[in-house]
Amino acid sequence: MAEPRLSLRGVSKRFYGRSGEVLALEDVRLDVRQGEFLILVGPSGCGKSTILNIVAGLERADAGEVLENGKPVSGPGRDRSVVFQDGALFPWLTAQKNVEFGLKQMGVGRRERAERARSYLRLVHLSRFADSYLHELSGGMRQRVALARALALEPQVLLMDEPFGALDSQTKQGLYGVIQEIWTKTGQTIVFVTHDVREAVCLGDRVVVLSSRPGRVKAEYPITLARPRHVEGVDVARKAQQIAHALRDDLAREQQEEYDLDWQPAESGVLRSADSVMGDYI
Amino acid sequence: MLIGFAVSLVIGIPLGLVLARVRWLDETLGSLVLGLQTLPSICWLPLALLWFGLNDGAIIFVVVIGALLAITVSVRDGVKNVPPVYLRAARTMGASPLAIYTEVLLPASLPSMITGAKLGWSFAWRSLMAGELLFVSVGLGHQMMMGRELADMSQVIAVMIVIVGLGLITDYLIFGSLEQRVRERWGLNA
Ligand SMILES: Nc1ncnc2c1ncn2[C@@H]1O[C@H](COP(=O)(O)OP(=O)(O)OP(=O)(O)O)[C@@H](O)[C@H]1O
Ligand SMILES: [Mg+2]
Numbered sequence: 001m002a003e004p005r006l007s008l009r010g011v012s013k014r015f016y017g018r019s020g021e022v023l024a025l026e027d028v029r030l031d032v033r034q035g036e037f038l039i040l041v042g043p044s045g046c047g048k049s050t051i052l053n054i055v056a057g058l059e060r061a062d063a064g065e066v067l068e069n070g071k072p073v074s075g076p077g078r079d080r081s082v083v084f085q086d087g088a089l090f091p092w093l094t095a096q097k098n099v100e101f102g103l104k105q106m107g108v109g110r111r112e113r114a115e116r117a118r119s120y121l122r123l124v125h126l127s128r129f130a131d132s133y134l135h136e137l138s139g140g141m142r143q144r145v146a147l148a149r150a151l152a153l154e155p156q157v158l159l160m161d162e163p164f165g166a167l168d169s170q171t172k173q174g175l176y177g178v179i180q181e182i183w184t185k186t187g188q189t190i191v192f193v194t195h196d197v198r199e200a201v202c203l204g205d206r207v208v209v210l211s212s213r214p215g216r217v218k219a220e221y222p223i224t225l226a227r228p229r230h231v232e233g234v235d236v237a238r239k240a241q242q243i244a245h246a247l248r249d250d251l252a253r254e255q256q257e258e259y260d261l262d263w264q265p266a267e268s269g270v271l272r273s274a275d276s277v278m279g280d281y282i
Numbered sequence: 283m284l285i286g287f288a289v290s291l292v293i294g295i296p297l298g299l300v301l302a303r304v305r306w307l308d309e310t311l312g313s314l315v316l317g318l319q320t321l322p323s324i325c326w327l328p329l330a331l332l333w334f335g336l337n338d339g340a341i342i343f344v345v346v347i348g349a350l351l352a353i354t355v356s357v358r359d360g361v362k363n364v365p366p367v368y369l370r371a372a373r374t375m376g377a378s379p380l381a382i383y384t385e386v387l388l389p390a391s392l393p394s395m396i397t398g399a400k401l402g403w404s405f406a407w408r409s410l411m412a413g414e415l416l417f418v419s420v421g422l423g424h425q426m427m428m429g430r431e432l433a434d435m436s437q438v439i440a441v442m443i444v445i446v447g448l449g450l451i452t453d454y455l456i457f458g459s460l461e462q463r464v465r466e467r468w469g470l471n472a
Contacts, residue, residue: 058370078376088371091468092389101385102375133467153375 003070004031005007005189006055010064010087013050024050035187039204041194047215049191052159056082083163087146089134095145096130102153120148140167140178160192173231176202180228196239202231207243286345287406294350298357299383315354322407324412331471341413348409349402356398360391393464400457407449
């Protein structure tokens with residue numbers, strides 16, 4: 001069998017914060033195949049961003065290691081580009097120049113840089129706003145610039161941290177199409193973080209569910225539905241429902257811990273769905 | 283005056299950049315700069331006179347000290363307040379350490395740099411006037427002392443008005459418009 005593109009081997013990470021010590025990740029084992037579209041889902045604070053940062057080489061694991069094509073990851077590299085949770089675009093540059101930034105670091109010439117940046121902005125439907133500064137763009141537009149910026153580097157591995165978290169469903173649907181198309185075309189390996197299970201099922205080859213505190217791989221679901229998929233599709237909805245059941249227990253426990261209340265998840269309409277059947281996801 | 287200010291900018295900005303990024307330097311040199319800032323720069327005049335003699339060199343030195351410290355401190359604080367996520371993003375895009383300085387830290391902290399320059403300018407201006415009042419060089423301050431000696435109140439007041447005028451002009455025309463432009467671009471004018 002071919003070498004996995006990415007391999008997390010017993011990755012652990014501990015933070016020392018104001019609220020004491022947090023074991024963010026414990027013994028995370030995960031292989032990502034070349035060309036796979038992998039989704040990480042899990043409750044807020046379970047360490048999704050931390051995993052992505054470690055794979056990106058921005059943070060070090062306390063124990064264990066990350067291998068890329070069998071070689072340990074020791075720092076950030078252009079082969080792995082990141083779409084950050086809040087965009088992390090540069091406000092002193094126009095949309096176009098933001099997309100050009102990475103290309104410039106690569107030493108791509110001015111002409112080609114502009115050309116490539118333009119084509120990626122077109123891909124995310126922002127050609128008209130190429131010369132706008134960031135504060136002139138809406139949140140959704142900014143996030144699309146961030147996507148274009150990561151894509152422009154044409155990386156082997158694309159790491160995306162809830163890139164569509166703040167977008168309206170209309171825009172999201174368009175981008176689901178765009179991203180599936182890009183992925184099919186380029187064969188990039190994508191690790192995509194979300195807490196929206198439906199989004200996960202719509203996009204992924206495989207959905208990995210993490211548990212929280214400590215963050216661990218709790219379950220995996222291969223998604224074999226035919227592509228292109230549509231978020232509103234019945235097949236997507238059904239699969240998402242199955243996975244949501246699994247997440248539910250964890251979420252309830254976490255909320256109880258966090259708010260420290262005598263809170264009964266079973267009484268809460270928010271978490272119950274009309275057709276919940278115990279064990280239907282097995 | 284302009285020379286002194288330019289020198290302060292040229293030394294102060296890189297110094298502030300470095301201080302913000304190199305921990306051990308900041309803990310040593312940085313605290314020294316902060317400490318020295320509490321000393322009114324005209325207090326350096328006697329020392330400058332000893333080193334440079336009674337000429338423009340001494341006054342330039344005082345101007346530099348006055349502006350330099352203010353600029354360094356502002357730049358350092360500005361760089362320290364650059365959101366770390368910008369640096370992370372730049373690193374994932376393969377920016378070299380040099381590029382991180384010139385293309386991320388520098389533009390990201392430009393707003394506070396302009397504030398620093400403005401502050402530096404006013405310090406420089408003050409030091410210059412003080413120096414001239416003490417007869418180190420010939421200029422507006424000197425004119426004012428001449429007025430005093432001739433008991434010519436109108437000359438003294440006229441010079442004071444000129445000083446205020448010049449201060450306002452540089453503040454509005456140069457720093458004001460610069461600051462406005464940068465704030466607009468950075469989207470800080472909510
Ligand atoms: N720099 C840090 N210092 C201290 N604790 C941290 C730090 N970064 C993360 N943590 C802690 O590690 C845990 C995991 O954080 P992480 O950001 O990876 O969560 P997440 O799954 O991405 O959450 P979300 O879905 O809300 O983005 C959290 O409990 C958080 O409090
Ligand atoms: Mg996160």
